[in-house]
Amino acid sequence: ESVINRIAAGEVVQRPANGLKELIENSIDAKSTNIQIIVNAGGLKLLQIQDNGHGINRDDLAIVCERFTTSKLATFEDLSKISTYGFRGEALSSLSHVSYITITTRTMDTQCAYRAKYRDGKLAGDNPSPKPCAGNIGTIISVEDLFYNMPLRRKALTNPTEEFHRISDVVTKYSIHNDSLAFSLKKSGSTTLEVNSPSSATQRDRIRSFYGAAIERELLDVEDSCSDLEIKFNGVITNPNFSGKKLTFILFINNRLVDCNTLKHAIENLYAQYIPKHTHPFIYLSLSLLPQNVDVNIHPTKHEVRFLHEEAIVSYIERAVDKVLLTANT
Ligand code: ADP
Numbered sequence: 001e002s003v004i005n006r007i008a009a010g011e012v013v014q015r016p017a018n019g020l021k022e023l024i025e026n027s028i029d030a031k032s033t034n035i036q037i038i039v040n041a042g043g044l045k046l047l048q049i050q051d052n053g054h055g056i057n058r059d060d061l062a063i064v065c066e067r068f069t070t071s072k073l074a075t076f077e078d079l080s081k082i083s084t085y086g087f088r089g090e091a092l093s094s095l096s097h098v099s100y101i102t103i104t105t106r107t108m109d110t111q112c113a114y115r116a117k118y119r120d121g122k123l124a125g126d127n128p129s130p131k132p133c134a135g136n137i138g139t140i141i142s143v144e145d146l147f148y149n150m151p152l153r154r155k156a157l158t159n160p161t162e163e164f165h166r167i168s169d170v171v172t173k174y175s176i177h178n179d180s181l182a183f184s185l186k187k188s189g190s191t192t193l194e195v196n197s198p199s200s201a202t203q204r205d206r207i208r209s210f211y212g213a214a215i216e217r218e219l220l221d222v223e224d225s226c227s228d229l230e231i232k233f234n235g236v237i238t239n240p241n242f243s244g245k246k247l248t249f250i251l252f253i254n255n256r257l258v259d260c261n262t263l264k265h266a267i268e269n270l271y272a273q274y275i276p277k278h279t280h281p282f283i284y285l286s287l288s289l290l291p292q293n294v295d296v297n298i299h300p301t302k303h304e305v306r307f308l309h310e311e312a313i314v315s316y317i318e319r320a321v322d323k324v325l326l327t328a329n330t
């Protein structure tokens with residue numbers, strides 16, 4: 001049974017960066033305003049996230065790593081209108097089957113924090129009850145030795161630098177999208193912050209510091225909504241005269257970082273009409289759809305999102321973006 005669980009868990013958590021994405025979403029769901037991440041060896045040795053959210057009750061610590069344990073669904077009907085990131089109750093469980101997890105957490109109602117260690121979905125050790133310890137309100141989750149029990153997977157992830165790059169990309173994008181929250185990322189043992197977004201840094205500050213002043217200077221705002229399609233969106237896009245070194249396309253749908261190739265290609269084609277040669281715009285779009293119209297049931301490994309009325313929505317966004325590009329060029 002544990003082998004089957006491990007294989008299933010390895011499907012959910014494919015590499016450090018997508019494990020981290022789930023952990024960041026949990027921290028945001030817990031209403032954190034400050035999220036600090038420390039990694040060692042591209043997250044393969046250590047992936048640690050500290051937040052100042054509402055914490056986990058001591059009594060829930062025994063079960064948080066069990067499969068389908070989620071505090072985010074009250075009834076089955078809720079499945080169709082999930083507005084928070086998580087709903088599957090699978091992230092912590094999966095991580096606990098392919099790494100060593102330690103959770104230190106404190107809620108508002110207690111004077112001390114509690115620490116618990118996990119193995120294969122359950123509290124680990126001979127005397128597994130959570131131990132009281134010092135700690136601030138919020139949660140620290142450490143994921144150590146990812147894929148220690150999946151030697152082939154571990155071997156395939158040969159490049160910690162590449163894994164770190166992917167982690168930094170995820171943190172950067174969540175920090176641009178959640179510009180009222182503070183984010184930081186550093187390598188363990190280092191004092192240098194690889195990502196540093198204090199809460200005072202605006203979205204444009206963040207884009208400038210990650211992607212450069214040349215891009216930030218060229219940004220145009222887009223914002224639109226359509227009651228027929230029940231969508232709203234906003235974002236920033238570079239002026240079509242500008243071309244960066246490569247395309248950056250950042251898309252959040254209902255606050256979740258996703259891929260949508262149809263939308264990406266539609267917008268690329270728009271830019272191509274302004275400058276026929278290859279242009280490489282920077283695009284950040286945040287789209288709100290009715291939760292029941294978005295397929296939240298996508299498997300974590302399928303990054304490509306599905307939603308109802310996709311064709312109509314894509315062409316609507318295309319037109320709204322084109323209007324902005326046109327205005328900027330007259
Ligand atoms: P889901 O997010 O789908 O509910 P997870 O496996 O990601 O499932 O998390 C399980 C549960 O653990 C969450 O529902 C939440 O109650 C709790 N939890 C996880 N991370 C945190 C955190 N950083 N702060 C507070 N609670 C958390």
Ligand code: MG
Pocket residue numbers: 022025026085086087089091
């Ligand atoms: Mg979650």
